[in-house]
Amino acid sequence: MRTSHWIGAIILLTAGGVVHGMWTHRWSDKTAGESGVDLLAKVQQPVGEWAPGEFVPVSEKEIPKGTTVVCRQFTNEKNNKRVVVSLTSGVPGVVAAHTPDVCFLGSGYKLKAPPSKQTLPLAGLGNVSFYMADFEKTSATGTDVVRCRWAWTADGTWHAPDYPRLFFAKSQVNLPVLYKLYIVHPVGDDDSTKNDSYRIFAAELAGVLGRQLAP
Helix, strand or coil: CCHHHHHHHHHHHHHHHHHHHHHCCCCCCCCHHHHCCCCHHHCCCCECCEEEEEEECCCHHHCCCCEEEEEEEEEECCCCEEEEEEEEEECHHHHCCCCHHHHCHHHCCEECCCCEEEEEECCCCCEEEEEEEEEEEEECCEEEEEEEEEEEECCCCCECCCCHHHHHHCCCCCCCCEEEEEEEEECCCCCCCCCCHHHHHHHHHHHHHHHHHCC
């Protein structure tokens, strides 16, 4: 190998290491996982018809390194429905990589169909985009079917990009903490209509959480 080629290879490797180090916060005194805001804890008032409830314990084994995970239940007393909300914050490269269509399969669920995208109107102006997929799990007591919506934000605007890691790499320097929202609930016969209470809740919650991060 010529000397010029060798020097060029070293430069490329060094540059790649620096970019990866910035992406994973290798040199940060305070990791992104520790500097995220607990957005769910700040929700004190009902979100539409849904009242915030108890926090759900999360095993440390289920929390990816460099992130913080918080889960909380919300209840709609009008129709006696419940939903579990999970919010992950931390290193963008890690938060963007783990998605339900991967991690749910490790818990025994099967993906019923490929994830689709859903765009919902926010109160006032704008929209919020979610990925959405149904998962089923069969046991001795029957078949459990759940629906999960998920999206990411770094600045209060929720997105469901095709390539999350590349999409949020643009804002990595100025916004080093990425948030990922999961909204999970059982699937019923009336959960695919425009009046679906889960659909309405997803849009309303995204608006409430997004306003906490908006400039």
